[in-house]
Amino acid sequence: xxxxxxxxxxxxxxxxxxxxxxxxxxxxxxxxxxxxxxxxxxxxxxxxxxxxxxxxxxxxxxxxxxxxxxxxxxxxxxxxxxxxxxxxxxxxxxxxxxxxxxxxxxxxxxxxxxxxxxxxxxxxxxxxxxxxxxxxxxxxxxxxxxxxxxxxxxxxxxxxxxxxxxxxxxxxxxxxxxxxxxxxxxxxxxxxxxxxxxxxxxxxxxxxxxxxxxxxxxxxxxxxxxxxxxxxxxxxxxxxxxxxxxxxxxxxxxxxxxxxxxxxxxxxxxxxxxxxxxxxxxxxxxxxxxxxxxxxxxxxxxxxxxxxxxxxxxxxxxxxxxxxxxxxxxxxxxxxxxxxxxxxxxxxxxxxxxxxxxxxxxxxxxxxxxxxxxxxxxxxxxxxxxxxxxxxxxxxxxxx
Amino acid sequence: xxxxxxxxxxxxxxxxxxxxxxxxxxxxxxxxxxxxxxxxxxxxxxxxxxxxxxxxxxxxxxxxxxxxxxxxxxxxxxxxxxxxxxxxxx
Numbered sequence: 001x002x003x004x005x006x007x008x009x010x011x012x013x014x015x016x017x018x019x020x021x022x023x024x025x026x027x028x029x030x031x032x033x034x035x036x037x038x039x040x041x042x043x044x045x046x047x048x049x050x051x052x053x054x055x056x057x058x059x060x061x062x063x064x065x066x067x068x069x070x071x072x073x074x075x076x077x078x079x080x081x082x083x084x085x086x087x088x089x090x091x092x093x094x095x096x097x098x099x100x101x102x103x104x105x106x107x108x109x110x111x112x113x114x115x116x117x118x119x120x121x122x123x124x125x126x127x128x129x130x131x132x133x134x135x136x137x138x139x140x141x142x143x144x145x146x147x148x149x150x151x152x153x154x155x156x157x158x159x160x161x162x163x164x165x166x167x168x169x170x171x172x173x174x175x176x177x178x179x180x181x182x183x184x185x186x187x188x189x190x191x192x193x194x195x196x197x198x199x200x201x202x203x204x205x206x207x208x209x210x211x212x213x214x215x216x217x218x219x220x221x222x223x224x225x226x227x228x229x230x231x232x233x234x235x236x237x238x239x240x241x242x243x244x245x246x247x248x249x250x251x252x253x254x255x256x257x258x259x260x261x262x263x264x265x266x267x268x269x270x271x272x273x274x275x276x277x278x279x280x281x282x283x284x285x286x287x288x289x290x291x292x293x294x295x296x297x298x299x300x301x302x303x304x305x306x307x308x309x310x311x312x313x314x315x316x317x318x319x320x321x322x323x324x325x326x327x328x329x330x331x332x333x334x335x336x337x338x339x340x341x342x343x344x345x346x347x348x349x350x351x352x353x354x355x356x357x358x359x360x361x362x363x364x365x366x367x368x369x370x371x372x373x374x375x376x377x378x379x380x381x382x383x384x385x386x387x388x389x390x391x392x393x394x395x396x397x398x399x400x
Numbered sequence: 401x402x403x404x405x406x407x408x409x410x411x412x413x414x415x416x417x418x419x420x421x422x423x424x425x426x427x428x429x430x431x432x433x434x435x436x437x438x439x440x441x442x443x444x445x446x447x448x449x450x451x452x453x454x455x456x457x458x459x460x461x462x463x464x465x466x467x468x469x470x471x472x473x474x475x476x477x478x479x480x481x482x483x484x485x486x487x488x489x490x
Contacts, residue, residue: 206410214414
C-alpha cells in the first residue's frame with residue numbers, strides 16, 4: 001500500500017447487511033421495500049437501524065414491489081436520496097416502474113439480490129432476473145464478494161446522482177452465495193464517506209414539491225419524435241456513465257485503497273491466449289480454476305464483467321484483442337436465444353477467434369472449481385486440436 | 401449533458417389556457433357550502449385537475465372554467481360541505 005488511505009474498520013457481515021451498512025453511511029433519506037427472499041435481510045437490517053436511531057430515514061411499508069419502487073420514485077422526485085431492494089419475482093412485479101424510473105431520469109439505487117424466477121419454486125441463485133431488466137435504462141452492476149457489494153452500493157449513489165448520468169443504478173449480488181454469506185470487509189468512517197458522497201442536490205434534475213412550481217413529468221408529448229430525442233439523451237448519459245464510473249472508482253480507490261476495474265476486471269490476462277468471461281460471485285471459483293490451469297501450463301485469464309450496463313464494449317475488445325479463444329460462462333438463460341452474456345459478447349469476438357458460450361448454474365446448482373477447470377481445459381484442448389469453434393450456446397448440466 | 405436540457409424536454413409546465421377548458425359538457429358542478437366548510441384543504445389536495453385554490457385565508461375556491469365535475473372533492477370532503485349540483489340548476 002503506497003498511498004495513504006483512510007482508516008477503516010474491519011467488520012464481518014453477510015452481503016445483505018453490507019448493503020444496509022452502505023445505505024446507512026450514504027445517509028439515505030427514504031427507503032421503501034417489500035421483503036422477498038433472499039433480499040429480506042437488507043430491509044430487516046435497515047428497519048432495525050432506523051428504529052435504533054442509527055439511520056435518520058423514513059421507512060415506508062408498502063403492499064407490493066410495484067408500490068415500493070413507485071414510493072422511492074416519488075421520494076426521488078421530491079428531492080430525497082432514496083433506496084429500495086428486491087429479488088426475482090419482486091423485480092418482475094415492479095417491471096413497469098423500472099422503465100418509469102429510468103426514463104424519468106431520477107437518481108435512485110436498488111439492490112437486486114439475484115434469484116431464480118419460478119416455476120418451479122426456487123430460491124437459489126441465478127442471474128436471469130437481473131439481466132431481464134437490462135433494456136430498461138438502469139445502470140447495472142454485479143458484485144463478486146461482500147466487500148464489493150458494499151463498495152458498489154456506496155458508489156452507486158455517486159454515479160446515479162452525477163449530473164452527466166442521472167440514471168438509476170441497480171447493484172446485483174448473488175442470492176445466498178453473497179447475500180447470506182459472512183465475509184470480512186473494510187468499512188470507511190462516516191466522515192470519509194461524507195467527504196466522498198455529499199448530500200444530494202434536490203434540484204437536479206428537477207423537484208416536485210408542494211407549493212413549488214407546477215410541473216408535469218411524463219405528460220403526453222406534442223410531437224412524436226420527443227421519445228426518440230429522450231432515448232438518444234439516455235444513450236448519451238449511458239456513454240457518460242462509463243467515464244463517470246471510472247472517475248468515481250478512481251476517487252474511491254484513493255479513499256479506501258481498493259482499486260476496481262472500472263467496468264471490467266481482468267485477472268492474469270497480460271499473457272493470456274484464452275480468456276474466460278463471467279460475472280458475479282462464481283467468478284471467484286473460476287479464478288481458482290484458472291490458477292490451477294496456469295500451474296498446468298494453460299495460458300488462460302479471467303475477465304469479470306462488473307457493469308453490464310453501460311455495456312463495456314471497448315474494455316472487452318481491448319482485453320480479448322489478439323487472443324485465440326473466448327469462453328463465456330452464463331448463469332442465466334434467455335429463452336430461444338441462449339446465454340445473455342455470450343450473446344452480447346459474441347459480437348465483439350472476431351471470426352477467426354474460437355468462441356463458446358456455456359450456460360451453467362441455471363436454477364442455482366453449484367459449479368465446482370473442478371468442473372470449471374474441466375470445462376475450460378476441454379475448450380482450450382478442442383480449439384488447439386481442431387481450430388476455432390463458434391458455439392453460441394451449450395448447456396452444462398451434471399447428471400448427478 | 402446538462403440537467404437543464406433534460407428539464408426542458410421531460411417536463412411540461414401547466415398554465416391556464418384553452419387546453420383544459422371544460423366548455424359546456426360538464427353535467428354536475430361542485431358547489432361549496434361555506435357555512436359547513438372547515439377549511440381543511442382536503443378537496444384542494446385531491447382535485448385531479450388542480451382547479452381548487454386554497455387561498456391565504458384558508459378558504460377554498462373552485463375555478464369552473466377548468467373543473468370537469470368529476471365529484472372527487474365532494475366525495476373526500478369530511479364534512480360533506482360540497483354538493484354536486486346538476487348544471488343549469490345552480
